[in-house]
Structure formats: C-alpha cells, structure tokens
Amino acid sequence: MTAFELSLLATPKAVPELRHLLRHHDYDVRLCASELLTNVVDHLGEGTPVTVRVTGIGAGRTRVEVTDPDPRALPVLVRPTTATDESGRGLALLDALALRWGVEQCADRKTVWCEVAGEPPIGGVQEPAVPVVRGGR
Template sequence: MNAPPHLELDLLAFPKAVPDLRRAVRQHLGAPCADVQLCVTELVANVIRHVGEGAPVRVRVVRVDGRTRVEVADPDPRALPVLLCATGGDESGRGLALLDAMALRWGVEQGEAGKTVWCELGEADYA
C-alpha cells in the first residue's frame, strides 16, 4: 500500500506537539528524514516564538518531482521570518540559517488569512 501523496496536519503550536509532529513526518515519509524533521521543527518553533504559543498551524509535507516540500501556515501575516546572522554568543536566531543551509529553496506566501512559510529539500537529503 502506497503512502498518501501528502501529509496535512492541523494543530496548535505548542512545544509539546513537536515530538508527535516529527514522528508523523517520519512515518509519512517511511524513511529516516532528519533534515525534513528539522525543517518542520524550526518552522513550528518560529510560529511559537513569533506568533505565540497555541497559534493554530497547518503543516503540510508533500513529495513532488523528486523533492519534499514542507509548509507551515499560521494566521499572522505580519510576523515574517527573517534570516539572521547569529554570533557564537547568541542563544537564538539560528533556525532559519539552518533551514537556509539545508533547503534547496525557501520562502513565504502571504494572504489575507495569514502566511505560509515553506521550504523544499531534495529527496536524497533523507532517502
């Protein structure tokens, strides 16, 4: 039996939800996928930090044309991600830098109902 073409989960952005989310991504992809799991974790962590704990999010993981696309949508169109240059003493600010280093590309789509931050990884990054 083949896995569905995409994983779509609606949840509230709480730190306690992240381990279950990582497991769901791993189960959906059916292979070790640390890079994909890290991207999902970082994007949800950004929602928790910049939009607020408990914000409703929709997480989608889709395989398309040899790539895996991760999308995290939240209701705040104003809290846009910013790629920072964290220094050795900084305790935060590295999440998007990690995502930027691992992903083939990433971006933000804004709408009236919020925004979606997405990234794409190559299949070989976890298969």
C-alpha cells in the first residue's frame, strides 16, 4: 500500500517542500527522499519530472522511491576524498541510513529506491499543504 505518492518537477525548491509534505514520516524517510530528489536535480537537471513514493512494506520497513525518465543515468556510490569535497555525500548518506537500496531500470525510466527501518504513519496520503509544481508524464 502506498502511503504517499507525488508527481512533481525536480527543482531545488521542491526538496524542502517534499520534506514538509513528509513531516509525519520518520527522519530517515524524509532525509532519504530529499537526497534522492536532490540527485535528480544535480544529475538530470532542474525541471525533470519525477514521482516520489513512500510505502510501508511490512516487517518494520518503509520503502522510498524516486522515479525519473532517464534509465541511463545511474547513481554511483562515491566517497568524498577530502572534508571539503562538495559532492559525493548524498548516496553515501543514503547508503549509511538505508537497510538496502538499489535501482530498477525500465526502457523509459528508472526508479532509485531504498528501505529504511520504521513504518509510515497511519492515515494514508498527505495532501500538499504548500503549492508544488507538478509535472506530467
């Protein structure tokens, strides 16, 4: 059962809005969703249409997914080499927080997902409390 699903355009402004919409979820869920959305902005560009899903999968786990339209741009786990490196921390953070993570590729899209400990809140889909730029597919 999907507890949360939202289609939007990946922009820097959408990241804090997404965190706000997920405010009833655990911190790890909000952080992982933010990092996955930020990766789309950084690696595919602003305005890329995405779908964010947060689903309780049982056994005390929550799955966070971000689907984008580029099946070729795969995430790569890179560790920053110095304390001042400005990139390379997003997936490293996700890797540290998540119980597991991966990529599902299709011909016209990919979904980067992770599973974290904890259940989504009871109450179903949270409607956007702030305007979110939505994109179609």
